[in-house]
Amino acid sequence: MEEISALMQGFSVILTPMNIGLMFVGIILGVLIGVLPGLGGANGVAILLPLTFTMSPTSAIIMLSCIYWGALFGGAITSILFNIPGEPWSVATTFDGYPMAQQGNAGAALTTAFTSSFVGALLAVIMITFLAPLVAKFALKFGSPEFFAVYLLTFCSFVGMGKGSPFKILASMALGFALASVGMDTVTGQLRLTFGQSELMRGFDFLIAVIGLFGIGEILLSMEEGLKFSGKTAKIDPKVVLQTWKQLPQYWVTSLRSSLIGIWMGITPGGATPASFMAYGLAKKMSKRGSKFGTGQMEGVVAPETAAHAAGTSALLPMLALGIPGSPTAAVLLGGLLIWGLQPGPLLFVEQKDFVWGLIASMYLGNIVGLIVVLSTVPLFASILRIPFSIIAPVIIVICAIGAYTVHNAMLDIWFMLGFGVVGYLFKKLDFPLAPLVLALVLGDKAEDSFRQAMLVSQGDVMIMFSNPLVGGITTLALVLLFWPLISKALALVKPKKHDEFAVERPVD
Amino acid sequence: MEHDEISDGAPRRGVATNLVEAVVALVLVVIGLVVIYESQRLGSGWTSDGPGAGYFPFYIGVIITISGAGILYQALLGKDKKTEVFVDSVQLKRVLSVLLPASVYVLAISLLGLYVASAIYIALFMVFLGKYSWVKSVIAALAVNTVFFFMFEVWFKVPLFKGALDPLRFLGY
Numbered sequence: 001m002e003e004i005s006a007l008m009q010g011f012s013v014i015l016t017p018m019n020i021g022l023m024f025v026g027i028i029l030g031v032l033i034g035v036l037p038g039l040g041g042a043n044g045v046a047i048l049l050p051l052t053f054t055m056s057p058t059s060a061i062i063m064l065s066c067i068y069w070g071a072l073f074g075g076a077i078t079s080i081l082f083n084i085p086g087e088p089w090s091v092a093t094t095f096d097g098y099p100m101a102q103q104g105n106a107g108a109a110l111t112t113a114f115t116s117s118f119v120g121a122l123l124a125v126i127m128i129t130f131l132a133p134l135v136a137k138f139a140l141k142f143g144s145p146e147f148f149a150v151y152l153l154t155f156c157s158f159v160g161m162g163k164g165s166p167f168k169i170l171a172s173m174a175l176g177f178a179l180a181s182v183g184m185d186t187v188t189g190q191l192r193l194t195f196g197q198s199e200l201m202r203g204f205d206f207l208i209a210v211i212g213l214f215g216i217g218e219i220l221l222s223m224e225e226g227l228k229f230s231g232k233t234a235k236i237d238p239k240v241v242l243q244t245w246k247q248l249p250q251y252w253v254t255s256l257r258s259s260l261i262g263i264w265m266g267i268t269p270g271g272a273t274p275a276s277f278m279a280y281g282l283a284k285k286m287s288k289r290g291s292k293f294g295t296g297q298m299e300g301v302v303a304p305e306t307a308a309h310a311a312g313t314s315a316l317l318p319m320l321a322l323g324i325p326g327s328p329t330a331a332v333l334l335g336g337l338l339i340w341g342l343q344p345g346p347l348l349f350v351e352q353k354d355f356v357w358g359l360i361a362s363m364y365l366g367n368i369v370g371l372i373v374v375l376s377t378v379p380l381f382a383s384i385l386r387i388p389f390s391i392i393a394p395v396i397i398v399i400c401a402i403g404a405y406t407v408h409n410a411m412l413d414i415w416f417m418l419g420f421g422v423v424g425y426l427f428k429k430l431d432f433p434l435a436p437l438v439l440a441l442v443l444g445d446k447a448e449d450s451f452r453q454a455m456l457v458s459q460g461d462v463m464i465m466f467s468n469p470l471v472g473g474i475t476t477l478a479l480v481l482l483f484w485p486l487i488s489k490a491l492a493l494v495k496p497k498k499h500d501e502f503a504v505e506r507p508v509d
Numbered sequence: 510m511e512h513d514e515i516s517d518g519a520p521r522r523g524v525a526t527n528l529v530e531a532v533v534a535l536v537l538v539v540i541g542l543v544v545i546y547e548s549q550r551l552g553s554g555w556t557s558d559g560p561g562a563g564y565f566p567f568y569i570g571v572i573i574t575i576s577g578a579g580i581l582y583q584a585l586l587g588k589d590k591k592t593e594v595f596v597d598s599v600q601l602k603r604v605l606s607v608l609l610p611a612s613v614y615v616l617a618i619s620l621l622g623l624y625v626a627s628a629i630y631i632a633l634f635m636v637f638l639g640k641y642s643w644v645k646s647v648i649a650a651l652a653v654n655t656v657f658f659f660m661f662e663v664w665f666k667v668p669l670f671k672g673a674l675d676p677l678r679f680l681g682y
Contacts, residue, residue: 032660165579165580165583167576167579167580167583168576168580170572170575170576171537171572171573171576171577171580174541174569174572174573174576175537175540175573177565177566177569178540178544178566178569178570178573181565181566181569185551185562187559187562188558188561188562190551190562192547192548192551192562192563192566193544193547193566195547216611219607220604220607220608223603223604223606223607224596224600224603224604225603226603388639390634390635390638390639390640390641391631391635391639391641391649393607393634393638394630394631394634394635395631395653397607397611397614397630398623398627398630398631398653398657401614401615401618401623401627402623402627402657402661402669405618405623405669405670406661406667406669409668409670411618411619411670414615414618415615418611418612418615421608421611422608425604426529426533429526429529429595429596430526430529430530430533432533448565451565452559452560452564452565455559455560455564456559456560460555460560
């Protein structure tokens, strides 16, 4: 009950016209940042940080965190309308969101994405409000083996849950890891796989790969059919929103499961990207409509969006409670806190009560404001679909080039982007899954670092992955997911075959 | 190795999908071997201060090589290899009509900078591929680039590449 009175105190701090106004500005800027490929949440917050120096810390953090919510919302827009994920965590949203838009349900897909984002964030904020002290203690137990186990779980769930040739999934994932290891080795400082090219020293940024693979690749693929735009015109009105809302409650199990995955990954901190992939993978496995995933299922949009927002929101918890940022954007926000003379950590809850509870209250309000802003601007985004493809195509290629350039201000990256575009086109036509490649490219460095640290601790003994119940549990779960296709076949052999109604509905893939 | 198939009343001619797949698989095997070679050169074993720089990439290289070989086998000798046409000449022409100008565009960026190259690219794309009038195309190209200019340079303070000639220097950005 103590939390509730503190939260009410927080609401009284933030409910000023100035702060509400800042929320709207922050959300709109955030959505813009999320929509533009190459300008991620972390970049956006960093660029706009100087704007807030003149404000009080509470107002500043409200605006910056609203930019963060906006960026989380905005990532879904380009994913659904153009198949270009503006942020890495919206890659999984493209799997079903884009097919939905192509079938003429862009409005429903966007409403689903925004509402799921809102639900995920809301559950995460409720968790932050009540479980903050407990969860912070748990996160303290995480060492390098636990971190690697979490990454392993993410990758294994992808191999085990994927359909199609396992060789192709593995090749795609390993290629991502190989690309991630290009550049300076973070542990020894040696240059790896650069072949003497100084330009390769900084490695391949996942954004360059994502922009090329998805953006350019999709344009090339659409061009095969000529200059007809692949997206259908979308009818957007309040009716679509209400109809979608009526349908959404039936996916409450998926929502809840994805929120829990997201909250857990946000705290641990696995981050929003693996959370969205994992939630999508699990939803595909557990849903009655799992076999239809990838063809434009509403549930396939609900899962990654809920998880990404839950993770993005709960990533702020370890930042506030421990001073350990759970995501790159949380890290930039942490930098902001330090600039304003606030020391994040357990003492922050005691010394800066107004600030902490003001921020938590702003998370509730910011998400409501965010939902209102994005839903009311849906017609604007959907109208983009009505512009002819021969105008949109070159503009998308230009946006991709700008996005690729702004990541590192490097000309060579634009060439890489074009190269990735050709790879994306070939891979899509040959049924190579692109998601494992991107996932490995995003998490490759972190996974490798925690693996090497774990190996250092154990002097090369792999059994460290089973050294305590926590890490052992996660690792076992990862292995079960990896070998799930074999396990489910073995189970089917042991069990006598039953011809019930579920057999038709749940084909084993 | 041509394969004919009737679609839309006309025969489709082109390379079979499984052959393209085999070539991609071969490239993967080569990449895998290069990664293995490079990791061994860096030290793929246990060094005095823990796992070497090539420790992790070595196993990645092994996975790429094995899966590449697996895909190669499936593409050439597998039971359900795809023998339909990968891309026909009409489709290839369309894809190249975007890919080649895009390459020229990227080349132009390094000379003219992002703004000028983008404006020219959008206008030419609309005129030649979209069959729009010159006036409409030029207006659209200028409008899009003006929006980008304000958004990136003025609003977000992200300087974009102006190129060797820097024709926008007079604006002070």
